[in-house]
Amino acid sequence: MKQILTLAASAVALAGCATMNSGPVTGPATVAKEKAAPDTMRWLYGSGEAAAASIQTWRQIADYSIAVVHQRKAPQSVPMGLPDGTTGGIGTASCIKADGTAKPFAAVFDVDETVLLNTGYEYWQALTGKPFDADEWAQWANKGAGIAQPVPGAVTGLRRLREAGITVIFNTNRDSDTAAGAVAAIEAAGTGPAVHGQTLFLRGDDDMGSRKDGRRAKIAENYCVIAMAGDNLGDFADVFNADESAIAARRTMVARGEYAQLWGNGWFLVPNPVYGAWQKGTLDEVFPPETRWKPSPGDAPVTMTRP
Numbered sequence: 001m002k003q004i005l006t007l008a009a010s011a012v013a014l015a016g017c018a019t020m021n022s023g024p025v026t027g028p029a030t031v032a033k034e035k036a037a038p039d040t041m042r043w044l045y046g047s048g049e050a051a052a053a054s055i056q057t058w059r060q061i062a063d064y065s066i067a068v069v070h071q072r073k074a075p076q077s078v079p080m081g082l083p084d085g086t087t088g089g090i091g092t093a094s095c096i097k098a099d100g101t102a103k104p105f106a107a108v109f110d111v112d113e114t115v116l117l118n119t120g121y122e123y124w125q126a127l128t129g130k131p132f133d134a135d136e137w138a139q140w141a142n143k144g145a146g147i148a149q150p151v152p153g154a155v156t157g158l159r160r161l162r163e164a165g166i167t168v169i170f171n172t173n174r175d176s177d178t179a180a181g182a183v184a185a186i187e188a189a190g191t192g193p194a195v196h197g198q199t200l201f202l203r204g205d206d207d208m209g210s211r212k213d214g215r216r217a218k219i220a221e222n223y224c225v226i227a228m229a230g231d232n233l234g235d236f237a238d239v240f241n242a243d244e245s246a247i248a249a250r251r252t253m254v255a256r257g258e259y260a261q262l263w264g265n266g267w268f269l270v271p272n273p274v275y276g277a278w279q280k281g282t283l284d285e286v287f288p289p290e291t292r293w294k295p296s297p298g299d300a301p302v303t304m305t306r307p
Contacts, residue, residue, distance in 0.1 A: 035126075035127065037126055038126055038274075040273040040274045041122055041126055041274055043273055044113070044117075044271070044272060044273060044274050045117060045119050045122065045274075050152075050271065051152040052152075053271050054151050054152040054153045054154070054270060054271070055152050055153035056153070057153065057229070057268055057269070057270050057271075058151070058152075058153030058154055058156065058157035058270075059153060059157065060264060060268060061107070061157055061161075061227055061229055061268045062156075062157045062160040062161055064227060064264070064265070064266070064268075065105075065107050065161055065164070065166055065226055065227045066160065066161070066164045066166075068105075068226045068227075069105055069164050069165065069166060069226070075095045075102065075105070075224050075226065076092065076095060076224075077092050077093045077094070077095050077220060077224050077225050077226065078092070078225055078226055078227060078228060078262070078266030078267065079091065079092045079237075079258075079262060079266070080092070080093060080213075080216045080217075080220060080225060080228070080236075080237065081212070081213045081216060081236060081237025081238045081239060081240075082213060082216060082217050082220065090237050090239070090258070090259075093217075093220035093221075093224075093225070095224035102224065103222060103223050103224040104165075104167055104222075104223055104224065105165065105166045105167065105223070105224050105226055106166060106167040106168070106169050106219065106223035106224065106225050106226070107161055107166050107167075107168060107169070107225070107226060107227040107228070107229070108169045108170075108171050108216070108219060108225055108227070108228045108229075109168065109169070109170055109171070109228070109229050109230065110170075110171060110172055110173075110229065110230035110231060110232070110235040110270075111170050111172035111174065111182065111186065112172060112173075112174070112231075113151065113231045113270065113272040113274070114151060114154075114229055114230050114231050114235070114270045114272075115150065115151055115154050115158075115170065115186065115189070115191050116148045116149070116150060116151065116154075116185055116186065116189055116191070117148060117149050117150070117151055118140070118144070118148055119147070119148070119149060120140060120144050120147040120148060121136070121137065121140040121144065122274065124136070124140075138175075138178060141174050141175070141178040141181045141182065141185075142178050142180070142181035143181060144181065144185055145181065145184035145185040145187075145188040146185075146188045148185045148188075148189060149189060150189040150190055150191050151270065154189075154191055155189070155190045155191055158191050166226070167199065167223060168199065169199045169200075169201070169219055169223070169225075170182075170186065170194055170199065170200045170201065171201045171212055171215050171216065171219065171235070172200075172201070172202055172203070173202070173203040173210050173212075174202050174203065175202060175203050175204050176196075176202040176203065176204030176205055177204065178202075179196040179200070179202055182194070182196075182200060182202065183195070183196065183200060186200070201215040201218070201219065205218075206218070210234070211234070211238045211241075212234060212235065212238065213237065213238045226266065227266055227267075227268065228266065228267055228268070229267075229268040229269070229270060230269065230270065231269065231270045231271070231272035231276065232272070232276045232277055232278075233250075233254065233277065234277060236262075236267050239253075240253065240254065240277075241277050244277050244280055245280060247280060247281040247285040247286060248285060248288060
């Protein structure tokens with residue numbers, strides 16, 4: 001964990017995007033064989049547990065979305081982080097156009113570690129110990145097609161959505177000047193099609209940088225968005241990442257009230273322990289006083305000093 005926090009610290013700026021060149025890079029064979037992979041990478045890219053969790057999530061996404069399409073009541077968009085949203089930071093766009101006709105259904109997805117696994121770039125970072133390098137990431141983003149593999153469950157999940165008449169839209173923080181590479185990677189992994197400006201939105205498409213609310217608002221103008229999925233809270237609403245240093249408040253916001261009702265009910269989080277906005281927090285911030293423990297009976301809470 002300590003190793004990957006160093007490796008991925010500057011990748012947080014990608015807010016849901018991980019990060020080389022045009023072909024597989026193996027590095028010195030002895031180094032690759034002897035150097036332990038960081039725990040987080042070992043879990044996400046190498047474990048059966050991660051594959052199972054991803055397949056489970058993607059099945060839930062498809063099951064939920066198809067059920068919404070088949071329900072008889074009037075459709076309603078899932079709450080989104082829209083600029084004109086409620087005080088709490090989420091707004092629900094209308095599923096009816098100005099002319100009174102219904103908008104087509106859509107599901108919106110982040111790309112990196114939600115639809116595609118950036119194993120090629122992450123391997124390179126783990127092998128070399130280098131921090132995030134914008135030039136190397138641009139090479140990967142432009143030429144990683146065919147190396148980046150689909151997240152387990154994504155191909156089947158996306159196929160099911162499209163067969164149900166749901167438009168699949170990608171909203172990623174890959175840069176707009178790597179649009180061709182993003183399209184190529186998405187399609188090479190069997191998760192396409194993707195068309196920039198129609199079913200693919202990238203950082204740089206508006207003036208909000210890595211914040212996605214503006215792109216979500218644009219998508220909601222033309223579609224009834226019934227599901228969203230990503231690996232970072234910013235993939236759902238920018239309000240979550242407005243203050244990434246507020247560790248306890250951010251967690252509480254997610255786990256209570258109206259936000260808590262959305263997980264698995266229109267919002268779906270795909271697990272990614274490798275990088276993201278969660279990479280902050282001291283021991284004091286992560287472990288509030290009421291959760292702490294020591295093995296010494298003299299220092300333990302009264303409730304724990306039992307015979």
